[in-house]
């Protein structure tokens with residue numbers, strides 16, 4: 001009996017040692033992943049990449065249906081990037097400098113508007129140092145009559161805007177899901193802005209208003225992971 005007990009004790013302690021070793025191995029294997037994810041501030045993993053490129057001279061080619069993972073905007077001045085709801089990420093009109101804006105397709109980021117996104121967007125400034133851009137999510141509100149397509153419709157923009165500046169040195173990604181995937185606007189007139197997800201029915205014709213002041217490249221990355229914007 002005593003022998004069995006002692007043998008079972010040894011087994012138990014061996015199990016413990018194995019468990020500890022396994023845990024250490026797991027932690028050790030995670031460290032490189034954490035380090036590489038923290039290198040540029042972006043998560044690791046699959047993503048859709050979109051470069052928004054500021055150009056000094058307006059492009060003349062229409063570039064409709066040109067899914068080159070990039071959109072051209074004015075290097076200085078305002079460009080509308082129209083947003084269209086779809087199953088996938090896709091550049092529908094790459095030329096934002098030609099008078100009808102650019103057009104980008106993306107999925108609804110938060111269909112029930114609970115503040116937990118179904119995907120996340122990260123941004124960083126690239127290109128030669130200098131320049132900044134201010135981006136606001138905007139849309140058309142139905143106005144006092146509550147009906148779209150009538151004279152009192154108005155363009156509204158989010159109170160939560162994103163400003164990106166290209167400074168010297170390494171540029172890091174930041175999670176900008178709150179600024180680019182939602183619009184904060186006071187539709188009910190009580191003096192406090194409410195939050196609406198992109199493509200919520202309360203608004204129409206969503207777009208990013210891209211105010212460029214010399215930023216060469218804004219890089220956006222869309223990841224299949226959620227962000228809590230509450």
Ligand SMILES: [Ca+2]
Pocket residue numbers: 062093094095096097098099100101102103
């Ligand atoms: Ca265009």
Ligand SMILES: [Ca+2]
Pocket residue numbers: 141142143144145146147148149150151152153
């Ligand atoms: Ca109206």
Ligand SMILES: [Ca+2]
Pocket residue numbers: 185186187188189190191192193194
């Ligand atoms: Ca309100």
